[in-house]
Amino acid sequence: MPEPVDRVPAPTYGVPPDQAPARAEELARDLARRRTVRDFAPTPIPDGVLEWAVRAAASAPSGAHVQPWRFVIVEDAQRRRELREAAEAEEREFYARRASEEWLDALEPLGTDWHKPFLTDAPALIVVFEVHQGLSTPRPYYVKESVGIAVGLLLATLHRAGLATLTHTPSPMRFLGPILGRPAEERPFVVVPVGYPAPGATVPALTRKPLEEVLVRV
Template sequence: MQTDDFILVNGHKHIFYNQEEVSEKEMLQRSEDYFNRCNKRRSVRDFSDKEIPIEVIENIVKSASTAPSGANKQPWTFCVVKSSEIKKKIRLAAEEEERKSYAERMSEEWLDDLKHIGTDANKPFLETAPYLIIVFKRPYEIDVEGKKHPNYYVNESVGLACGFLISAIHNAGLVTLTHTPSPMRFLEQILERPSNERAFLLLPVGYKAAKTYVPAIERKPLDEVMELY
């Protein structure tokens, strides 16, 4: 069966896709504008506690959920934490793991590579930021009968969604930081997540503090990150 609106492929409905086409001039301008906006993004560790409308966070999460995923399984859950009590629990647990990492788990080379960033085991932003978004990956789904069904390319899919998430946060005029305390199983326990979810990434989200400083670093130039064949 085929119409102007859809066709059937292997018995499944495929709808007509129409994307706006623009001139090369506008395409170049859009791509340059987007780069310039992205290039202003920085990882921020100093947050304001100023409130953010939950609708903004919802739109950010919806944007992240538009990311491509293996077989369209969308193997992710975005847990949004506003509760001060839960944020405090997360901070205490994260700092405990971070102290172990800085004291025992990280190599001297790793610690040396972090010196110019100025990080340590203290993570006050986990309580200061008005929201935390914890991204969980779902390696499999569990149906009502308890049977497991696999998801595909889970790490790749969730990684893509996190990229969309960070871009959406920046686009909204907010700041964030990719925080990955290792191991992160405490997040599953504190938030009482189901057995098929694993913590993937934690992002505090908010406005930057009034006086915010970031490391004076530079991004690699194009000729170091792109090869044209």
């Protein structure tokens, strides 16, 4: 049996109870401004921002604390071109043959198609992989749940830093591992283009469900 993990005092956050609602509201209102952006400027990302965002993501809870994630930052222009070409090939096939009519109907109002210029326009991509059991990696537990929480923290941190993001999941994503030289136990989860919105960039005029539709108290 593994040795039990040492125990340390739980952290204290120093937020007085009477300030908690305002702190929660401030963060919630800021995160509600986050939108998916598809048009990026070539403006460089300040040094250190991506590293801090990955640190935040890697602080996420995970099943049995296995931390089954890998974050690959892709800034090289040639590598981003290779990813775009491979992604568009898969997406072209997906939109033409594999996607259901229901799914295509749901996407039509948003105007998305197989063209993915953001993969080369954004100055950086963060490709997130699930890490499964391999020669040097342990068996993970609740992989998708763990990696999903980590990606949420990643997006929130990048937003707080003033950067725009997009979550891209080409179907299928098997090409990502070979292009990025990742081992077989790492399986693609999502591609996150990161950067500043291009001048004149727009987003769909969407509304989110009101609280009473998403919150249930029992």
